[in-house]
Amino acid sequence: MSSSIQAGMKAGIPRTKASGKKQWSIGGIISNVILTLSTLFFIFPFYWIITGAFKKQTTATAIPPEWFPLHPTFQNWSDLFKNAVWRWTFNSFFISFCEMAAVCLVAALAGYVLAKKSFPGRKIIFTLFVAAMALPKQVILVPLFTMLADFGWVNTYRGLIVPAIGWPFGVFLMKQFSQTIPTEVIEASKIDGCSEVRMFSTIILPLLTPALGALAIFTFIGSWNDYFSQLIMTRSTSMMTLPMGIATLQGEYTTNYGVMMAGAALASVPMIAIFLAFQKAFTQGITMGAVKG
Amino acid sequence: METRVRKINPNVLRDWFMSYLFLLPAFGFFLVFVAYPMLRGIYISFFNYSLRKFEYVGLSNYIDLFHNEIFIKSLWNTSLLVIITVPVVIVFSIFVAMSIYRKKEFARSFFRGVFYLPAVSSVVSITVVWGWIYHPNYGVLNYLTGLFGAEPISWLGNEKTALLSIIAVLITTSVGQPIILYVASLGNIPTSYIEAAQIDRASSWQIFRKIIWPMLMPTNLYIIVITTINTFQCFAIIQLLTSGGPYYSTSTVMYGVYEQAFKLGNFGMASAMGVILAVIIGIISTIQFKYFGSDVEY
Numbered sequence: 001m002s003s004s005i006q007a008g009m010k011a012g013i014p015r016t017k018a019s020g021k022k023q024w025s026i027g028g029i030i031s032n033v034i035l036t037l038s039t040l041f042f043i044f045p046f047y048w049i050i051t052g053a054f055k056k057q058t059t060a061t062a063i064p065p066e067w068f069p070l071h072p073t074f075q076n077w078s079d080l081f082k083n084a085v086w087r088w089t090f091n092s093f094f095i096s097f098c099e100m101a102a103v104c105l106v107a108a109l110a111g112y113v114l115a116k117k118s119f120p121g122r123k124i125i126f127t128l129f130v131a132a133m134a135l136p137k138q139v140i141l142v143p144l145f146t147m148l149a150d151f152g153w154v155n156t157y158r159g160l161i162v163p164a165i166g167w168p169f170g171v172f173l174m175k176q177f178s179q180t181i182p183t184e185v186i187e188a189s190k191i192d193g194c195s196e197v198r199m200f201s202t203i204i205l206p207l208l209t210p211a212l213g214a215l216a217i218f219t220f221i222g223s224w225n226d227y228f229s230q231l232i233m234t235r236s237t238s239m240m241t242l243p244m245g246i247a248t249l250q251g252e253y254t255t256n257y258g259v260m261m262a263g264a265a266l267a268s269v270p271m272i273a274i275f276l277a278f279q280k281a282f283t284q285g286i287t288m289g290a291v292k293g
Numbered sequence: 294m295e296t297r298v299r300k301i302n303p304n305v306l307r308d309w310f311m312s313y314l315f316l317l318p319a320f321g322f323f324l325v326f327v328a329y330p331m332l333r334g335i336y337i338s339f340f341n342y343s344l345r346k347f348e349y350v351g352l353s354n355y356i357d358l359f360h361n362e363i364f365i366k367s368l369w370n371t372s373l374l375v376i377i378t379v380p381v382v383i384v385f386s387i388f389v390a391m392s393i394y395r396k397k398e399f400a401r402s403f404f405r406g407v408f409y410l411p412a413v414s415s416v417v418s419i420t421v422v423w424g425w426i427y428h429p430n431y432g433v434l435n436y437l438t439g440l441f442g443a444e445p446i447s448w449l450g451n452e453k454t455a456l457l458s459i460i461a462v463l464i465t466t467s468v469g470q471p472i473i474l475y476v477a478s479l480g481n482i483p484t485s486y487i488e489a490a491q492i493d494r495a496s497s498w499q500i501f502r503k504i505i506w507p508m509l510m511p512t513n514l515y516i517i518v519i520t521t522i523n524t525f526q527c528f529a530i531i532q533l534l535t536s537g538g539p540y541y542s543t544s545t546v547m548y549g550v551y552e553q554a555f556k557l558g559n560f561g562m563a564s565a566m567g568v569i570l571a572v573i574i575g576i577i578s579t580i581q582f583k584y585f586g587s588d589v590e591y
Contacts, residue, residue, distance in 0.1 A: 027497065031388070031391075031392045032392070034388070034392075035389065035392045035393070035404070038385075038389070038408075039404070039407050041465075042407050042408055042410060042411065042465060043407060043410070045411070045419060045422045045423065045426065045465075046410060046414070046422075048422050048425070048426065048433070049418060049422050052422070052425070060431075061430075061431040062431075063430070063431065063436055064436055065433050065436055105318075106318040106319045106322065107319060109315040109316070109318060109319065110315065110316050110318070110319035110320065112315065113312045113315040113316050114316070117308065117312040119308070119309040119312045119313065120309070122312075125316065125320060128323075128328070129323065132323070132327050132328065132331070134518070134522070134574075134575070134578050135331070135571055135574065135575065136522055136525055136526050136547075136570065136571065136574055137526070138526050138528065138547055138550065138567070138570075139331070139334065139550075139567040139568070139570055139571040139574075140327060140330040140331050140334055140567075141550075141567075142334060142337070142550060142554045142560055142563045142564050142567055143330040143331070143333040143334035143336075143337055143564060143567075144326065144330040145554070145555075146333075146337070146342075146560055147329075147330060147333065162322075162326070163326040164326075165322045165326070166322035166323045166324075166325065166326030166327045167323075167326075167327060168319070168323055168327065170319075171319050171323075196308075196311040196315075200315070221413055224415065225415055225416050225417075227416055227417060227528070227529040228528050228529070228551075231532075231555075232551075232554075232555055242415075243415045243416070243417035243418070244417075246415075246417050246418070246421065247417050247421075247529075247533060250421060250424075250533065255431075257425050257431070260421050260425070261421075261422065261425075263418075263421075264415070264417070264418035264419075264421045264422055265418070267414075267415040267417055267418045268414030268415045268418040268419075269414075271413050271414050271415060272410065272413065272414050275406070275409065275410075275413040276406065279402060279405075279406060283402075283405065283473050283477075286470055286473050286474060287473065287474060287477045
């Protein structure tokens with residue numbers, strides 16, 4: 001283990017000659033080889049999903065494997081869409097979008113107040129949020145489920161969207177970011193007689209935009225991938241989300257890997273696209289949540 | 294008290310009122326959908342609670358659990374999962390981060406993206422394709438190991454390999470965030486420290502041990518805590534690949550919670566397992582904070 005770290009070390013900190021050129025060390029070469037191999041290992045499943053989605057059933061399970069679909073077919077896709085895939089896709093987008101919008105609004109309000117206002121109970125409330133974040137979300141799912149069942153929210157959009165708004169991560173992120181807003185800005189606008197609501201909507205919200213962008217992507221992807229909640233909260237085929245639907249196909253198309261891969265591609269490509277498009281904001285959001293503000 | 298109350302002027306009161314108003318949506322949702330279910334979970338764990346009945350049984354759910362072989366096995370599997378996954382994730386993430394953080398911006402975001410892919414794309418998609426890769430007859434893995442003369446293995450059907458196969462998938466979905474964080478923290482280490490050490494002819498290992506590792510400590514803490522929690526929560530991979538089998542060799546506490554509640558309908562028993570899981574995670578997180586976190590605060 002330690003030798004691989006050392007190898008990484010040498011690659012990470014190139015010793016420079018007087019000429020300023022990088023000096024290739026054995027460690028550097030080893031580390032690049034390991035990096036390349038792990039890259040292949042991480043990309044291969046995606047390659048297999050994409051190519052698998054266009055393979056005929058007979059060649060998908062061929063040994064030796066068909067590394068590239070030489071005779072691509074769209075049969076898998078038309079088979080896939082015989083299921084309620086449009087509905088599932090709509091459900092996934094709808095649920096993720098609502099959750100994203102609600103979390104961003106609620107978290108921005110609370111985060112700003114927790115960072116910039118002083119009032120009795122501020123510390124206790126923030127501690128409660130942080131403490132809850134450290135506990136696993138799944139621990140509350142059984143009592144949450146029985147509660148939502150009492151409400152009659154099982155197998156509804158409400159049941160999938162509303163409980164997720166309570167999760168305090170967004171508040172935490174917004175509080176961290178709000179602390180970087182200069183207090184002078186707030187004081188100046190107060191002196192100018194700006195009302196609290198107006199100040200929030202015209203001054204604070206625009207300043208929070210980068211953090212809100214990151215939180216929005218986080219929440220969207222998190223909601224899309226929240227398989228456990230989807231599994232316990234959906235009953236009928238028409239309420240299923242895309243990942244949930246794809247998971248149920250597994251039973252139906254046990255050996256038809258082409259259809260499964262078409263479904264897997266459909267469930268992951270939108271998230272990959274969102275991630276690639278907003279990688280910068282996303283990366284900032286991750287760092288923001290971890291590094292103290 | 295009297296004097297303090299008198300000092301508060303209406304402006305301050307209005308300010309407080311507005312603050313509470315802004316806080317109300319987040320805190321309200323939090324109380325109803327997070328805090329209350331947590332307390333309710335503890336309460337339910339003392340009941341024999343199924344669709345038919347709701348009767349108080351005291352500690353018997355807990356006592357039953359600790360006499361239940363399957364639960365003990367799940368505890369053991371969960372521990373294994375954490376003990377293997379967390380260190381591998383840390384070492385691998387540091388290795389990748391150190392290899393890429395000095396690279397050009399384009400290469401850096403390329404590699405960050407590659408290692409984040411499994412975390413960001415749907416866990417169901419990743420799991421489904423791994424199910425195929427692991428397949429004893431049609432899987433690529435057995436074909437590749439076969440090229441080296443190995444006998445085909447039923448990776449997920451064999452008690453000895455099933456948990457490790459799950460761990461491999463879990464690791465690929467877990468390293469994305471740590472790598473991004475390590476790259477960011479490495480970028481924050483002043484280069485002058487490392488250059489000074491290099492002038493003093495310190496070896497790479499010494500530089501790592503004495504400068505880089507200590508400066509990574511706050512990041513380490515955060516990553517260890519979140520990776521531990523994520524590993525405890527691992528569910529979709531297990532449910533979709535093995536459903537806890539064979540012979541409960543991949544059943545974890547989290548999977549047990551699901552099975553008890555949503556397959557067998559024993560909500561009381563499931564809640565007791567949830568409470569035990571929460572207590573374990575709470576203890577571990579506290580230890581991790583105490584051990585690593587002397588200089589970390591929010």
